[in-house]
Amino acid sequence: DAKTTQPTSMDCAEGRAANLPCNHSTISGNEYVYWYRQIHSQGPQYIIHGLKNNETNEMASLIITEDRKSSTLILPHATLRDTAVYYCIALYNFNKFYFGSGTKLNVKP
Amino acid sequence: GAVVSQHPSRVICKSGTSVKIECRSLDFQATTMFWYRQFPKQSLMLMATSNEGSKATYEQGVEKDKFLINHASLTLSTLTVTSAHPEDSSFYICSASKDSQETQYFGPGTRLLVL
Numbered sequence: 738d739a740k741t742t743q744p745t746s747m748d749c750a751e752g753r754a755a756n757l758p759c760n761h762s763t764i765s766g767n768e769y770v771y772w773y774r775q776i777h778s779q780g781p782q783y784i785i786h787g788l789k790n791n792e793t794n795e796m797a798s799l800i801i802t803e804d805r806k807s808s809t810l811i812l813p814h815a816t817l818r819d820t821a822v823y824y825c826i827a828l829y830n831f832n833k834f835y836f837g838s839g840t841k842l843n844v845k846p
Numbered sequence: 847g848a849v850v851s852q853h854p855s856r857v858i859c860k861s862g863t864s865v866k867i868e869c870r871s872l873d874f875q876a877t878t879m880f881w882y883r884q885f886p887k888q889s890l891m892l893m894a895t896s897n898e899g900s901k902a903t904y905e906q907g908v909e910k911d912k913f914l915i916n917h918a919s920l921t922l923s924t925l926t927v928t929s930a931h932p933e934d935s936s937f938y939i940c941s942a943s944k945d946s947q948e949t950q951y952f953g954p955g956t957r958l959l960v961l
Contacts (some may be wrong), residue, residue: 771949780850780939780952781890824889834880834941834950836890 741825746841749819755812757840759825762806769828770801772810774821775839781824784810815844848874850942852953859930860961867925867956869940875920876942880950881913884937896923930960 742760749755761770769788773781785792785799787808792799798811812819824839849872859865869879877898882890894915896902902915914926923942927934937957941950 773952775890778937778955778957780852780941780955783949783951786949833892833895834890835892836882838889 741827741837743823743825743837743840745838746843748843748845749812749815751817751844751846752814755815755819755842755844757810757812757823757825757842758807759810760807761825761827764805764827766805770799770805770808771826771828771834772797772799772823773826774819774823774842776818776821784823815842817844817846820844848872848942848944848951850876850940850951850953852938852940852956854956855954856957856959858959858961861931862929864926864928865930865958867927867938867940867958869923869925869942869953871921871942871951874942874944876923877920877945878943879917879923880941880943881915881923881925882939882941884939884955890939893925927958930958932960934958935960 769786771786772784775781785797787799801808822839822841824836826834851870853868879896881893883893884890892905893908894902894904896915896917898917898920904910917923937955939955941952943950
């Protein structure tokens, strides 16, 4: 599976968009990019995933670059409840997730 | 989204005893379930993959005789920590997917403390 790299932490003002980057420069053509988040002492929560095209759902948008070497998760209007560790995972088949260290997003009032 | 539960949410046991953790998919049938372990301030570590009706596949370095996994039905997988020791104290999290191509949904986790 492709390794992903993310910034250790980011701050975002409440109500503003949070843009979380992820590099996956060794990703192959069949590997999906998944995003999960983990709020303290809870199990990870699925956010969104994509292969090539940009994706949007009720939680977030996922922008994948044309060469697929990086992606950005966008939370359009961050709230205090969005404070969590966000994990970007590149996944090929058989669904085995290997979590990196993720990005700690701090949403501040 | 799909719902996955775990029981118990937290357990305290004495060193040398065995502890069983259940993972259930509540509103879908899960052909594949996964078990992870997370130590404080660290990321999740995949321990094993379990497919309904077959033996679990363990990640390198995970002792299969210590962490017994059973996936007896399409909605239930169990992890038994045998002869638990204080170093087994951790946050154990399961996930489930409808099949190997599908998104994983995670349970809320079980916090194990071995005294």
